[in-house]
Amino acid sequence: MLPRILSMTVVVAFLVGCAATGPKPSEVKASFPELAADQGRIYFYRTKSIFGAAVTAEIRLSGEAVGRSTRGSFFYADRPAGNYEVASSTETEKKVTFVLEAGETKYIRTYVGLGLIVGRIIPELVNTEEAEKDMAELAYVGATK
């Protein structure tokens, strides 16, 4: 009986997590500053999928913490053109490497993959059209830096 209750508690804890709150892209994007000529913009987002909803983790852009992967949220970071690496570690680390060109916008979606204990936050590159559609109902939470 006890193992069953324990298992159910773990499953519920894994699934339950509040979605982020904040303005939608349509409400805030106009207020975002224009890109400097030598910079590109990277959006980070996570959909409202309830799988692993309670799992959150810090997102690092080439080693620098820029925000957290939380359910239903997005934020962005402007950076000079160059090569970048996005990582988010939970029990294991999965990275994305990409090039950012001046004036370019890249989209990184994070999602929760199966893990041994708490699940893993996995980042992936997403096409503009798909990302804009995904992000339409998400909450802007702002970057750490």
Next chain:
Amino acid sequence: MVRSARMLLIVASLIVTLGCARDLRREPTEMTALDASEIRVIRVAEAVTVSLDSGYSRSIAAGSQWRSVGQISMGTVFKPVGQVFSIEGAHVHEAYLVLQGNNLVAFYLPGERKVNALGTPVVIKAN
């Protein structure tokens, strides 16, 4: 109880196996940018699926367009037009195609300036 423990062990092994993909083999390379007069755009006529040395596979969609951007020792590098393309192993890497004639021979990883060579070239039908 023993059965439950065995089940747990199987699930745990599965998760560990799924979560630990092999990393892609990558070698440093130098890309020389093409002159404006050398740049061309190709359109893939038929979808192809490429098996990677990480164990993953990746499809190149029919209708996708690719612009030549540079040259490396293995061939000409083509960047996707209006799309982002990536390949996956233990990690995810943005990737461009490296073509020798009609053969896809490697993926160029612009974020690392490295190349992932294919064991067997894949014919790309493009126009």
